[in-house]
Amino acid sequence: MKDTLDENNPRKAWMGLLAKAPEGRVAALLDEAIARPAFNWLRAPEIGTTMVRARAGATGAPFNLGEMTITRCALTLETGEVGHAYIQGRRKADAEAAALVDALMQTDAATKLREVLLAPLEAESATAKAARAAKAAATKVDFFTMARGED
Amino acid sequence: MYVAVKGGERAIENAHAWLAEERRGDKGVAELGVAQIREQLALSVNRVMAEGSLYDPDLAALAIKQARGDLIEAIFLIRAYRTTLPRFGASEPVDTGAMACDRRISATFKDLPGGQVLGPTFDYTHRLLDFKLAADGEVAEAPSREAAAGDVPHVTDFLNREGLIEQAPHDDTPPPDLTREPLEMPADRALRLQALTRADEGFTLGLAYSTQRGYGRNHAFVGELRIGSVPVEMDIPELGFAVEVGEVTLTECETVNQFTGSKTEPPQFTRGYGLVFGQTERKAISMALVDRALRWEELGEDNVGAPAQDAEFVLYHADNIQATGFLEHIKLPHYVDFQSELELVRKLRREAGVDQVAEAAE
Numbered sequence: 392m393k394d395t396l397d398e399n400n401p402r403k404a405w406m407g408l409l410a411k412a413p414e415g416r417v418a419a420l421l422d423e424a425i426a427r428p429a430f431n432w433l434r435a436p437e438i439g440t441t442m443v444r445a446r447a448g449a450t451g452a453p454f455n456l457g458e459m460t461i462t463r464c465a466l467t468l469e470t471g472e473v474g475h476a477y478i479q480g481r482r483k484a485d486a487e488a489a490a491l492v493d494a495l496m497q498t499d500a501a502t503k504l505r506e507v508l509l510a511p512l513e514a515e516s517a518t519a520k521a522a523r524a525a526k527a528a529a530t531k532v533d534f535f536t537m538a539r540g541e542d
Numbered sequence: 543m544y545v546a547v548k549g550g551e552r553a554i555e556n557a558h559a560w561l562a563e564e565r566r567g568d569k570g571v572a573e574l575g576v577a578q579i580r581e582q583l584a585l586s587v588n589r590v591m592a593e594g595s596l597y598d599p600d601l602a603a604l605a606i607k608q609a610r611g612d613l614i615e616a617i618f619l620i621r622a623y624r625t626t627l628p629r630f631g632a633s634e635p636v637d638t639g640a641m642a643c644d645r646r647i648s649a650t651f652k653d654l655p656g657g658q659v660l661g662p663t664f665d666y667t668h669r670l671l672d673f674k675l676a677a678d679g680e681v682a683e684a685p686s687r688e689a690a691a692g693d694v695p696h697v698t699d700f701l702n703r704e705g706l707i708e709q710a711p712h713d714d715t716p717p718p719d720l721t722r723e724p725l726e727m728p729a730d731r732a733l734r735l736q737a738l739t740r741a742d743e744g745f746t747l748g749l750a751y752s753t754q755r756g757y758g759r760n761h762a763f764v765g766e767l768r769i770g771s772v773p774v775e776m777d778i779p780e781l782g783f784a785v786e787v788g789e790v791t792l793t794e795c796e797t798v799n800q801f802t803g804s805k806t807e808p809p810q811f812t813r814g815y816g817l818v819f820g821q822t823e824r825k826a827i828s829m830a831l832v833d834r835a836l837r838w839e840e841l842g843e844d845n846v847g848a849p850a851q852d853a854e855f856v857l858y859h860a861d862n863i864q865a866t867g868f869l870e871h872i873k874l875p876h877y878v879d880f881q882s883e884l885e886l887v888r889k890l891r892r893e894a895g896v897d898q899v900a901e902a903a904e
Contacts, residue, residue, distance in 0.1 A: 399783045407773070407786030440624065441776050441787060442632040443597065444717065447731055448710030448796065448815045449696055453635045454717045454732035456739055457819055459597035459774065461630055461787055477630070477778060479788025480598065520642060525686035527644050530660040534652060 405496055408512050409489035410478040416515075418488035420508045425500060427491060433465040433473065436483035462486040472497040565610050579603035588791075588820025589613055593862060594620025595721070595740040597790050597819050614742075614862050621863050634775045634784055638794050638817070640693050643770040645823075648697050650763045650798055656694035661769060662821075697766035698796055698813065707798065707811040727854050734836055734857060735829075739818050741860035743825045749850045750831035758835045758848030762814060765798035769821050793818050795826040799834050804842030812841055832856060 409417055421427065440458035447454055463477045464486045474494025476486040495504055566573065580587055580603035590602035594617045602620060609615035645661025648654050660666075662684075701707035717732040725737060738746065753759060771791045777784045795816035803809035814834025816826035835850035845851055859865060 399781075402781075403783060403785050407775075410785065410787045411773075411789055437628070439628040439630045440596065441630050441774070442719070443774055443790060444633050444635045445638070445792075445817050446635045446710070447735055448698070448813055449638045449794065450712060451710035452713035452715050452717070452732055454735040455632070455719050455721075456636075456736070456792075456817060457592070457595040457597060458624060458627075458629065459788060459790060460601070460627070461776075463630060465780070475778065475781060477776065477785060477787045479774075480600070521689070522686070523644065524642065524689035526684045527659050527661055528689035529685040529687040530645075530662075531687070532658040532660065534658075 402493070402496070405509055406475070406477070406489075406493060408509060408516065409476065409492055411516065412478075412485070412489075412512050413515075414480070414482060414485060416512065417485055417492060417508070420511060421488050421492060421504075424504060424507045425495075428468055428470075428495070430466040430468050430474075430491065430494070433467055434463070436462055436464040436476075436486045438462050438481045438483070464490050466490050466494060468494050468498070470498065565608070574607060576600060576603045576607055579606050585821060586611075586613060586616075588822050589743060589825070590616045590620055592819040592822050592825060593617045593740055593742060594624070595819075596620050596624045614866055618863050618866070631776055631779070633787070634777070636772045636774060636790070636792070638768070638772060638792065639696055641768055641770040641772050641792070641794070643694050643768050644791075644821075645769040646694055646766070647768075648764070648766045650765050651697060651700070654697060654700070656690075694768070696796070698798070701765075701798070701811060705810075708801075708807070708813055710813065710815075725857060727857075729853055729857055731833075731837070731840070734853060735815065735817070735833060737857045737860060738816075738829045738832055741829070742862035742865070743822075743828070745860050745862070745865075746825060746828040746832055749835075749856060750828035753831050753835045753848065753850045758838070758846055758851045760812075760814075760834055760843075761800040762797040762831050762834060763799070764827060764830075765796045765813070767793070767795045767823060767827065769793045769823065791820055793820065793822045793826040795823070795830040797827075797830040797834055801841070806842035812837070 439461055441461050442458050443456045444453045445456045446452065459479065460481050461477055462480065462482050462485070463475075464483070465473065465475045466487070467473050472494040474490040474492070474497075476489035476493060478486050478489050492504060492508060495501070577600075580599045583603070583606065584599075586606055587599050587602045590605055590613055591597050591599065593613075594602065594605070596602075601623065602616065605616035605619040605623075606613065608619060643656075643659060643661075645663060646656060646659045648658065652658070698707055698710075702709060715732070717736070718730065720733060720736055725733065729737070754762070769791070771789045773786045774788050774790055775784045776787045793816075795814075797814040797816075799812045799814060801807070801810060801812040812834065814830035814832075814837070816829030816831075816833065818826045818829060832850055835848065836853050836856060838845055838851050849855055
């Protein structure tokens with residue numbers, strides 16, 4: 392079981408990256424990189440939700456926090472690879488692009504896509520996160536002790 | 543009871559046409575875009591997502607526009623839309639310990655690992671109207687400083703190490719879901735937390751305040767308040783493993799409450815928990831206080847009869863869509879009901895001889 396998990400880790404990582412990419416970004420990078428291959432839908436893009444769960448006291452028993460919108464789809468390339476997408480929001484075109492990338496990452500196109508699509512997405516996400524973290528850090532309180540007057 | 547009344551179609555159509563015109567307001571003033579609402583009225587958007595119980599900032603912004611800024615009406619629109627969507631599954635419980643914090647403060651420890659990070663807060667502003675905003679003002683870029691890497695630990699972890707605070711032991715009981723099964727008493731904590739996180743902010747705030755003023759007093763400190771984003775991971779059955787499907791911004795509040803011990807529990811600090819979609823800190827703090835008050839039974843405390851201790855009272859009245867639905871329905875035609883009431887009052891007056899007295903006086 393552990394082996395299967397490890398084996399799936401790269402795919403988990405790219406699917407997560409694709410799910411969180413800003414609107415239109417995956418499609419733009421994909422179309423810059425390659426001509427889209429032909430494919431057949433296994434499941435046309437559909438909009439739904441997932442129930443987001445959390446834990447009481449952050450670590451205790453789970454409870455239902457509320458839902459979030461999700462778009463999902465699945466497709467198969469003519470060469471047989473199956474691509475899945477589960478992405479945040481109501482974004483059918485983005486789901487299609489994400490599923491195509493997921494399928495193409497199982498083909499010879501993987502090296503190229505990793506370089507021109509996944510790497511830039513990851514870098515952009517890291518930059519955005521770092522910028523936010525840096526603004527938060529600037530609001531960190533530096534306490535100092537006031538010297539008491541001696542008399 | 544209300545019956546179908548015919549004849550109002552034209553009036554209703556015209557009322558809706560006028561509503562649309564009034565919603566738009568003066569056409570000499572630029573129309574408000576959904577993206578503007580999403581970006582510039584973000585705290586309204588957050589409230590609509592939290593109480594609408596659907597995380598989607600664009601939809602919440604659209605609902606606010608359509609509802610002319612009436613947030614409860616907007617929440618109603620979101621709840622209605624949600625029922626049209628299929629649910630693909632449930633996420634793994636989010637890990638708030640791995641939150642990318644915009645804000646993280648503690649009222650109980652000054653020098654805590656990770657520090658006091660104020661974030662984009664109204665605290666310490668002077669609450670003076672800023673007339674510069676009435677003119678269009680450019681905003682300067684906020685300052686940055688190098689950030690420390692790594693997760694920010696929860697404050698309760700430090701107290702846990704000394705054994706001074708109640709633990710929240712890991713548990714994987716599948717939670718009940720009030721959107722699937724009607725809310726019934728007794729409600730376990732998971733169900734209460736679900737009801738509270740989508741509860742009306744004003745109602746929750748009022749109840750929380752009542753506990754501070756002495757109605758079920760349990761003296762709460764904000765052990766920690768944090769706001770930031772967490773990834774949401776969901777199991778994908780067709781793949782056989784979980785993937786991140788997105789990110790949500792959450793506000794989490796953990797209270798640390800005085801507790802002198804009870805028949806069943808030793809003296810220690812106890813905890814209340816608030817977790818709400820978006821940057822919604824008033825609501826999250828309120829939720830934590832009400833959660834703590836509702837825990838009296840499991841902590842072996844006395845029920846002092848305070849409203850905030852009464853789960854049935856709290857949970858059955860906290861949902862603003864249920865409340866407004868029932869409240870506002872009384873303005874709809876009740877002609878037949880009222881006709882029978884009229885008949886009844888006339889009959890009672892006849893029996894009491896009131897009408898004869900009135901006649902005699904003439």
